[in-house]
Amino acid sequence: MRSLEDFARGTLSGIRTQGRMRQRRIVERWLGSEPIALVDGAQRLVFCSNDYLGLARDARVSQAFAAAARTHGAGSGASHLITGHSREHHALEEELAAFTGRARALLYSTGYMANLGVIGALAGREDRVFEDRLNHASLIDAALLSRAELVRYPHAQPAAVDAKLAAVGRGHALIATDGVFSMDGDLAPVAELAAIAQRREAWLMVDDAHGLGVLGDRGRGTLERADLDAASVPILMGTLGKAFGTCGAFVAGGSDLIELLLQTSRTQIYTTALPPALAAATRTALAIVAGADEERARLRAHIELFRREVTRLGLALLPSESPIQPIVFGSSERATAASDALWKRGLWVSAIRPPTVPDGTARLRVTLAANHSTQHVLRLIEALADLARAPQ
Numbered sequence: 001m002r003s004l005e006d007f008a009r010g011t012l013s014g015i016r017t018q019g020r021m022r023q024r025r026i027v028e029r030w031l032g033s034e035p036i037a038l039v040d041g042a043q044r045l046v047f048c049s050n051d052y053l054g055l056a057r058d059a060r061v062s063q064a065f066a067a068a069a070r071t072h073g074a075g076s077g078a079s080h081l082i083t084g085h086s087r088e089h090h091a092l093e094e095e096l097a098a099f100t101g102r103a104r105a106l107l108y109s110t111g112y113m114a115n116l117g118v119i120g121a122l123a124g125r126e127d128r129v130f131e132d133r134l135n136h137a138s139l140i141d142a143a144l145l146s147r148a149e150l151v152r153y154p155h156a157q158p159a160a161v162d163a164k165l166a167a168v169g170r171g172h173a174l175i176a177t178d179g180v181f182s183m184d185g186d187l188a189p190v191a192e193l194a195a196i197a198q199r200r201e202a203w204l205m206v207d208d209a210h211g212l213g214v215l216g217d218r219g220r221g222t223l224e225r226a227d228l229d230a231a232s233v234p235i236l237m238g239t240l241g242k243a244f245g246t247c248g249a250f251v252a253g254g255s256d257l258i259e260l261l262l263q264t265s266r267t268q269i270y271t272t273a274l275p276p277a278l279a280a281a282t283r284t285a286l287a288i289v290a291g292a293d294e295e296r297a298r299l300r301a302h303i304e305l306f307r308r309e310v311t312r313l314g315l316a317l318l319p320s321e322s323p324i325q326p327i328v329f330g331s332s333e334r335a336t337a338a339s340d341a342l343w344k345r346g347l348w349v350s351a352i353r354p355p356t357v358p359d360g361t362a363r364l365r366v367t368l369a370a371n372h373s374t375q376h377v378l379r380l381i382e383a384l385a386d387l388a389r390a391p392q
């Protein structure tokens with residue numbers, strides 16, 4: 001038998017020869033609430049975090065966290081069904097339900113776990129789960145773990161879903177999609193999917209990790225923008241680690257659905273509840289998000305400016321109206337070289353390579369945030385202009 005060390009070395013050398021080794025950077029600290037990190041002794045202007053509204057280090061959110069920690073301590077001590085469900089968790093669930101316009105909401109410790117827990121509770125051996133090819137890894141893994149048949153359809157092609165749904169299955173059918181695709185930034189055709197789900201009697205689940213707080217006139221996300229109600233999309237999943245700036249996730253829906261998840265969803269039951277202080281901080285963040293019209297308008301202006309100028313440079317943008325604005329370079333080497341060149345100029349934009357994205361579509365995943373200033377965005381555009389001019 002191969003030794004463990006041998007196995008690890010062999011696997012790693014394969015990853016290395018494919019140019020797919022990844023590396024973590026150590027953030028010393030951040031500069032107040034600005035999107036500027038101190039790394040390797042220098043300031044880096046960050047264009048790749050998911051903190052779209054700049055709430056991760058917002059003083060109001062941090063203070064709510066500290067104040068609640070004085071009352072509730074650092075940890076919850078148990079799962080929700082034992083002693084871990086605090087007043088702060090409960091209030092947050094009610095406020096998330098109100099924010100999303102649904103009867104109830106249920107907290108999970110991460111978005112990854114929420115997706116595993118929801119699909120695991122709603123689909124089994126007899127059932128089929130339909131997923132967009134570019135869905136987040138957690139949705140794909142959730143279907144695999146559920147033991148249902150996983151049917152993947154070509155990206156954003158509702159007609160393909162419809163055709164695949166036409167084949168008769170034994171159990172029920174669940175369609176699960178990202179609202180905003182996390183590596184591309186484009187929106188799922190949710191209205192078409194909702195119509196198909198209704199016609200074919202399938203259930204529709206939208207993971208709106210990147211839409212909530214950002215899209216729609218009132219920040220209610222992809223479904224607000226598409227003008228879809230809870231009847232059309234009965235299962236809404238959202239994460240708290242992106243626009244809300246904290247961490248955790250929730251599922252919102254009808255009261256029976258939520259009660260069923262509370263009773264049977266394994267990643268909700270067999271895990272420690274989030275720290276109550278984190279729930280308190282998220283309540284403050286949620287109140288800010290609900291009123292953040294100005295921040296959303298600033299973000300939209302950044303997106304428009306960025307797209308206009310980068311298109312002019314002849315770089316390949318994807319059709320995205322979200323804060324995720326990837327620039328596709330093709331090979332991993334080119335994307336990495338672009339990221340390195342920006343890094344040398346004090347700009348942090350990570351390169352996303354296969355297997356996270358399909359072969360030949362390595363990219364810089366630029367994300368914009370409301371706490372960027374126009375000057376910040378212009379600095380990035382200027383650096384990209386130099387990149388575009390440099391001989392390849």
Ligand SMILES: *Cc1c(COP(=O)(O)O)cnc(C)c1O
Nearest residue numbers: 110111112136178182209239241
């Ligand atoms: C980030 C993300 C998740 C996972 O959420 P975590 O809370 O980070 O585990 C799930 N789905 C999508 C679409 C995401 O972007």
